[in-house]
Amino acid sequence: MPFPIFFWDPTYILILIGLAISGLASGYVQSTYNKYSQVKSKNGYTASEVSRMILDTAGLEHVRLEGIRGNLTDHYNSQEDVLRLSDTTRNSTSVAAIGVAAHEAGHAIQDHVNYGPLRLRTALVPITNFGQGISIPLILIGFLFGGNQTLIDLGILFFSLTLVFQLVTLPVEFNASNRAIAILEDSGILTAEEVPQAEKVLRAAALTYVAAAIASFLNVLRLFLLFSGRRRD
Numbered sequence: 001m002p003f004p005i006f007f008w009d010p011t012y013i014l015i016l017i018g019l020a021i022s023g024l025a026s027g028y029v030q031s032t033y034n035k036y037s038q039v040k041s042k043n044g045y046t047a048s049e050v051s052r053m054i055l056d057t058a059g060l061e062h063v064r065l066e067g068i069r070g071n072l073t074d075h076y077n078s079q080e081d082v083l084r085l086s087d088t089t090r091n092s093t094s095v096a097a098i099g100v101a102a103h104e105a106g107h108a109i110q111d112h113v114n115y116g117p118l119r120l121r122t123a124l125v126p127i128t129n130f131g132q133g134i135s136i137p138l139i140l141i142g143f144l145f146g147g148n149q150t151l152i153d154l155g156i157l158f159f160s161l162t163l164v165f166q167l168v169t170l171p172v173e174f175n176a177s178n179r180a181i182a183i184l185e186d187s188g189i190l191t192a193e194e195v196p197q198a199e200k201v202l203r204a205a206a207l208t209y210v211a212a213a214i215a216s217f218l219n220v221l222r223l224f225l226l227f228s229g230r231r232r233d
């Protein structure tokens with residue numbers, strides 16, 4: 001049996017299914033965003049004005065707003081206390097851009113109120129990175145040294161940390177969107193007709209995280225199928 005991580009084997013189909021699901025999800029978020037980026041909000045606030053208003057209302061005057069290049073690269077960085085809005089979002093008055101801006105402000109509020117899943121997610125970053133680095137080498141070494149099942153299982157376990165990270169990401173993302181929608185509705189930043197439109201954009205964006213978790217699960221499943229059955233040989 002050739003070393004299966006680098007060669008074609010039937011379980012490779014799982015990777016391809018994961019890639020297809022991720023591709024479909026990102027196509028869907030892009031087309032939903034494009035659709036609602038044509039819908040200008042009646043109140044006429046720009047996305048960066050909306051972020052500023054939400055942050056200030058939440059007592060987060062110290063969180064800075066910055067621009068970032070690219071398309072849908074918007075994010076909140078808790079280490080730097082910075083909310084970055086992308087070129088496509090920043091100066092737009094569309095319901096899509098305002099939805100994204102409010103979502104990122106939602107992350108800042110999560111940080112401020114010590115939202116548990118966000119803390120857990122932050123704590124998992126170094127562990128997940130370590131796991132990603134060491135998992136394949138461990139499996140390789142275990143495989144080459146006569147199928148050492150302990151090393152292989154340890155490798156799969158480290159590999160699974162990515163899936164755990166993706167799963168913890170889900171409540172963080174859904175919660176940021178729920179906060180965003182509630183704020184946009186209660187504050188009157190968006191009208192009653194516009195709120196569901198912004199919600200569609202954020203739901204579509206959340207699907208990309210669901211897709212990433214599914215792809216991650218399929219990756220773990222593949223390794224499990226390839227290596228875990230060896231003890232029954």
Ligand SMILES: [Zn+2]
Nearest residue numbers: 103107173176
């Ligand atoms: Zn987010």
